[in-house]
Amino acid sequence: MAGGTSIWFSKDAQTDPKEIFNLRLLYLLISVAWGGCFYGFDTGNIGGILTLKSFENAFGMASMSEVEIDNRKGTIAAMLAAGGSAGSILAAPTSDFVGRKWSVFLWGAVFLTGAAMQMVANYDVLIAGRFIGGMGVGASSMLTPQFLAENSPKSIRGSMTATYNLMILMALMLAFWVNYGVSLWSYQGVETDDTQWRTAMGIQLIPGGLMCLMIPFVPETPRFLINHGKSEKGRKHLSMLRKLPTDHPYVQLEYQEITAQVRYEQECYQGHSYWVVMKDIFTIKSNFQRFFLAVMLFLFHKFTGTDSLNYYAPEIFQLIGVKEGSSSLLTTGVYGVVKFVVTIFYVAYLVDRVGRRLPLLVGATMQATAMLYLALYLRFAGSNTHTVGGTPAGGIVGIVWIYIYALGWSFGHSVACYVVAAEIFPTRIRSVCMSVCFFINWIVDYGITRATPNMITEMGWGVFLLYAMLTYAGVIFIFFCLPEMKGRSIESMDDLFQRPLWTMWRHAYPTEEERVRQGVMDITRKAENEDHATEKKDEGRSEHTEYVRSRG
Template identity: 85%
Template sequence: MAGGTSIWVSPQAKQDPKAIFNLRLLYLLISVAWAGCFYGFDTGNIGGVLTLPSFKHAFGLDELSKKAYDDRRGTIAAMLAAGGSAGALLAAPTSDVLGRKWSVFLWGLVFLLGAIMQMIPDYSVLIAGRFIAGAGVGASSMLTPQFLAENSPKSIRGTMTATYNLMILFSLMLAFWINYGVSLWKSPGTDTNDTQWRTALGIQLIPGALMCIMIPFVPETPRYLINHGKSEQGLTNIVKLRKLPADHPYIQTEYQEIMAQVRYEQECFQGHSYWVVVKDVFTIKSNFRRFFLAVMLFLFHKFTGTDSLNYYAPEIFQLIGVKGESSSLLTTGVYGVVKFVTTIFYVAFLVDRVGRRLPLLVGAIMQASAMLYLALYLRFAGTNTETVGGTPAGGIVGIIAIYIYAFGWSFGHSVACYVVAAEIFPTRIRSVCMSFCFFINWIVDYGITRATPNMITEMGWGVFLLYAMLTYGGVVFIYFCLPELKGRSIESMDDLFQRPLWTMWKHAYPTEEEKVRHDVLEKTEQNHSIVPVDEENKGPEAAVHIEKS
């Protein structure tokens, strides 16, 4: 990213001044994206850790009946999501009072506390630790996309915001392989040695510590500063992040768009209290359309069944015929690799070239079809956990179907809802709306994760059929209601959502004029004479940018 454009950025980014792709922006990206590892490591770890004999012995799970074991492991896995729902709600006031930067830092410390508590072999402490760590994960899941979107140049905003999801899947993959590695420890006493499961859980302390060390050195988001009456400091931070002079056309366009948004909100709306903000969300049509769209995307994101696969992948692979604990963990590890590699492709190429809409539609169809196959296979072949010999042919196809599911997930529902929620809301209501969206995300996560062991026992193949039908329903909603956001400025979303949501498919792809807020576009068209003072930054990039604007 530093020093120029690359395969990681869109063709539109090549028209921007090269100076904006710099080491300071890269440092900010890495610092904040560590938060994705909180979610990924915990989600990937716990499913495998629950199958380790040493963990079962440490927490007394090996002495329980099947039903009691299902209930307890469901509670252990789901407690992170319960904390996540609380953290997502609490993230909004901290984001608006402390600022985006110090909120990310605060919730990073909360996550570290919870992760440390999970290392103690006591069931009550484990549950409390997972709830506290979950609060850190839930808050970070809201704050991180917000922070990245508010600091990103619009030409690579999708790529930068999606990097959070890339880190989720990187750590998820790594956690799967760590679980596989520790499952191979066969020295005497391994089944009663706490080192095995502590190694798997302790890895999540590393990204938490790295983020907390690096965050103090990144700048606060200009949009937050300007929205809170610190316009001079906001302009200063834009200049720092973009490494361009204050009078450069690129800086002036970005700054004026933010100022125009803030002026509009101050003229039309009174106060920043949460009651006033919530009232504006539900009574102003354009705001409610954005809110409804984001909430529905998060619901369909969860209704694909990803949490069941992430938390209980080893058992699901055993259900379709994979034999042995280590074999199921190995197959789960490959599942993590497929997710991660596909997400790299999404972040590097799709999100800011092809966009958000088309990959999501294609990916969701792949996910639904894979779930439909699993449902039909288990319906007519039954579970294969008792069969003798290797994995049956239909089970092998089932493994491939799960990998196809992972492929579709990684450039579909995995990323889209995070990116869209971070992009579409005006600054004044962004924290509250994103906080509620992520509350929905985590509370549904809790319900699905807690219920999955019992659902698989009671419903069997019906679980996968339910996920397939819900995901197909999501495809219909996405087609009609989700516009393409690639290349649009955050402030231009006001113009876009003046239209009814169900007509978005007719206006899905923006013209060049629609990528900039209309009042700023009119102003810049009247001021083509703006010329950058810094000779080094003159050139075709700046000229093209102002003409595009």
């Protein structure tokens, strides 16, 4: 990471002190972002593993009816999301009382425990392991963006927070290709050998182990420390992260913003109990508007149908004419590559240069249109329309539209809700708000994942039409209600959300004064002017002394 005039850095970042883009910040980013791999590997693994004959034989699915198989597959895939909903709620108290750093470590260890249990060829143990592993995934999905947002310089906060999503998609892509690789195994007895599915399942242990090894060497977030009465330690950690002295103007401005926010909250609101925090969320207009916006973004994020594609991509490709087996897994692997490559571009360039709002509007429109094509194609051409020469022309166009969907997803709903939720809330209520948002995210994920096999069987093309209409509705909501967060400090969000939510489109892009919390810039300028006046006064005294000496 470096400053200077790199084209990958926003205009704001190019004017920041180059010292703040340092190896310590890079180490923190890598250590925490491993949490994204938990979700990516598990999501990408299970869809392909469920199609392997060795897995079906290991868990007694080979002799079941189609309805029983649909139910069991849905339960296995969805149990991760059920655990995720529990983990996302439990992450809030650990984050607030144990601290951000050790909460990340704790839930990483929980994930490792669940991942290890999934290697056992027993249905009950597998279900329990997926629930426990899901708790680690759900907690990490809330804690990782929060940790990254609280430690990031505001000029690259979007890129750093979005790295969590980049790691999800990197792991998702790798999982797709691991599944494709093991599907090509053809030695005698492969269909009864547990090694095949365990190889694909076991890869998720790697990022969990790396995160738990690296996190102990990462500092606690300055915002957490200052909010819990450890101001000097918070200032020290801020100075250490920015690699600047504590009296440097950049550190002073950021520290003043954090302390001003904490002081304001302490003066206005008493107590840190969750009852008091919930009252603050639902009775204070600016807090409730932020909470409502974040919840709606997560709902529309799920209503795009991404979970159906991620968990059941091989089956969906078969619907539009791709042959069953390694061909559908290969097509799924390419789908993962498209998502990963486009997300790299989003994280490295778009999110902190173009922003969150415009890419989300464009990307969501692309997703909705792709789903609409799939619905119309399946409605008029039917499903599983194989031809002698392979996939029919309409099916090939469908594959292209799914890849366009992946492109739109990667710089739209894939990242935006995580980044926005991590940066719009004040420190006092951030953990609770993010936990509720991620609980909703995971409980809807559970419902969609559990129901998808049955929905495809019962509704067919109607599933994709439903996703298309919901995603178009989300585009309208986003246009009117989502302001641009790029360049704003976390603390300045208080001023922004005093306005009615439906008018945010009029104030979408911040002026220079709106980038910093009101009053803090004045305090900083006043301090700088006083320092300048003192320096002038000292210079005057020195000149007078020299004059007196020269006169004898």
